[in-house]
Amino acid sequence: MTAAAGLETSVIEEIEAVDGVKRAFVRMEYGGLSVSSDTESGTITLVSYEENQFKWAKEELNGESIDAVSGEAGDILVSYRDGMQWKAGNTVTLHTPFGEKQMRIAGILSSANASSEAGSLGYIICSEQLFTESISAAGYTAVDIHLVFNIDIFFA
Numbered sequence: 001m002t003a004a005a006g007l008e009t010s011v012i013e014e015i016e017a018v019d020g021v022k023r024a025f026v027r028m029e030y031g032g033l034s035v036s037s038d039t040e041s042g043t044i045t046l047v048s049y050e051e052n053q054f055k056w057a058k059e060e061l062n063g064e065s066i067d068a069v070s071g072e073a074g075d076i077l078v079s080y081r082d083g084m085q086w087k088a089g090n091t092v093t094l095h096t097p098f099g100e101k102q103m104r105i106a107g108i109l110s111s112a113n114a115s116s117e118a119g120s121l122g123y124i125i126c127s128e129q130l131f132t133e134s135i136s137a138a139g140y141t142a143v144d145i146h147l148v149f150n151i152d153i154f155f156a
Contacts, residue, residue, distance in 0.1 A: 022148045025052055026140040028131050029116040034095040035124070039085040043119035046094070047112060048131035057125070060109040074130055075106035079123040084108070086121075094124070096134045103130075115142045 031045040049057060057077065058066050069075045078086055086092070086105055094101045103126070112123040126134070 023146045025144040027142040029141045031116045037092040042121040044124045047114045048128045062108045076103045077125040079112040081122045
């Protein structure tokens with residue numbers, strides 16, 4: 001499920017209260033942000049992950065550590081793309097509505113879980129805290145719903 005206007009936490013709680021829903025996993029996404037580095041410039045889509053999504057992302061990580069990204073260090077992950085010049089340890093500058101923000105690439109994911117279209121330089125994945133500090137977006141834009149096994153849910 002996606003919502004352009006952003007979903008409040010109360011809506012997520014209502015979804016999780018529906019019979020047959022085991023858990024809802026949420027993301028905030030913001031596209032078209034300008035980003036630059038010593039090697040390339042373009043646009044990205046910024047995506048927040050929560051704790052469980054970072055655990056899943058470990059399987060997509062190409063050898064680096066995810067711990068600094070899911071914590072409060074302000075590090076980021078980037079999604080792999082052909083011709084990519086970024087490497088773990090590089091610094092990129094994100095040009096946000098609140099000014100420039102420098103971020104260190106902690107790792108490269110082979111793929112990213114996002115519902116928005118990627119920018120010319122792909123996706124940057126960060127913690128919810130870093131996302132709100134950078135964008136100040138109101139609400140979640142994507143919800144993945146994990147259902148209880150072997151249960152029928154009917155929508156009218």
